[in-house]
Amino acid sequence: MKKIILLLTFIAAVGVSAQIGTATTVSNPDSKWTFGGYAGLGGAFGDGGGVSVYLSPRVGYKVTENLETGLASNVNWSNSKYYSSTMVGVGPFVNYYFSRSFFLSGMFQEYFINQKNKVDNLKYSGDEAALYLGGGYMQRLGERTYMQIGGMYNVLYSKQKSFLGGAFIPSIGIVYGL
Template identity: 45%
Template sequence: MKKLIIPLFLMISGSIFSQVAIGASPENTNRWTFGGGIGFGFGSNSYFNLSAAPRVGYRLTDDLEGGVLGSISWQKSNAYSSTMLGVGPFLNYYIARTFFISANYQHYFINYKDKIYDFKANENEDALYLGGGYMQRIGTNSYMQIGAMYNVFWKENESVFSSGFVPSVGFVVGL
């Protein structure tokens, strides 16, 4: 199954982004931007994670963008399963279309089930991510963003997250 999912994911991603790059116009007068990221992971104890983070933005100026970001994540292993849904605003500042500085607030709704102790929980958690990164052009108005964020609200032993640090890879169309 793992051997089938990874090549399928790469083929779908490649075809989506090649169509975006081909259909993009040299002069982008539309101020709306779209993008996000998807991810998956495998691990020990039959661990599997699937996540998606779509975003819709609006270019306030040529270098400043604001919008709404959502996220959903499903995790499952032999010991537990969880579903996490997040939503909130973001603000990005672009430096010469090569680097970006970003801030985003997320409110998370978390549903957790421990299979070993037969424990269930529904929790909420807030996060304020600050960070930035590098942008690589992949089409006329399309970019891949690689960066890192830190949740300034994160506190050890009080958060459902294991760390405040979050690496990120995403795509944006419309810049």
């Protein structure tokens, strides 16, 4: 928590927009269960300002040494002078690892969305489904530590109907315990 407060203070001092995050997966070598997730914090400073918090915990089960499946959830909360939003998502995921160098990934999420435009007092509440397919490269950093670089594409994304920011999501993170 101290690191997050220190980082926020630094970002506020230089007056820039920032988004930070970390991905983590931890498992016991004798267990088939994995735990992890992603956390992000963003801010925009200046006229209107704002803050955004993103948490995405997950629990997985190693079906085989290279196949992992589980349940992922996420909460995204944003608030500024002009806009506020809360989005909660939940759904299954599956990852397949190729010799700990490459991975394929799939994840379904059902999002529940509440948004408010504070200027016009317009509100929206609804839900949206997303099916992300992707993959990437894994670089070994230690005995059980990897850096993952990749991306996912929401195959259900429709620019005209979607409240999600876009179809493609790049990702970079550190994974422990695979």
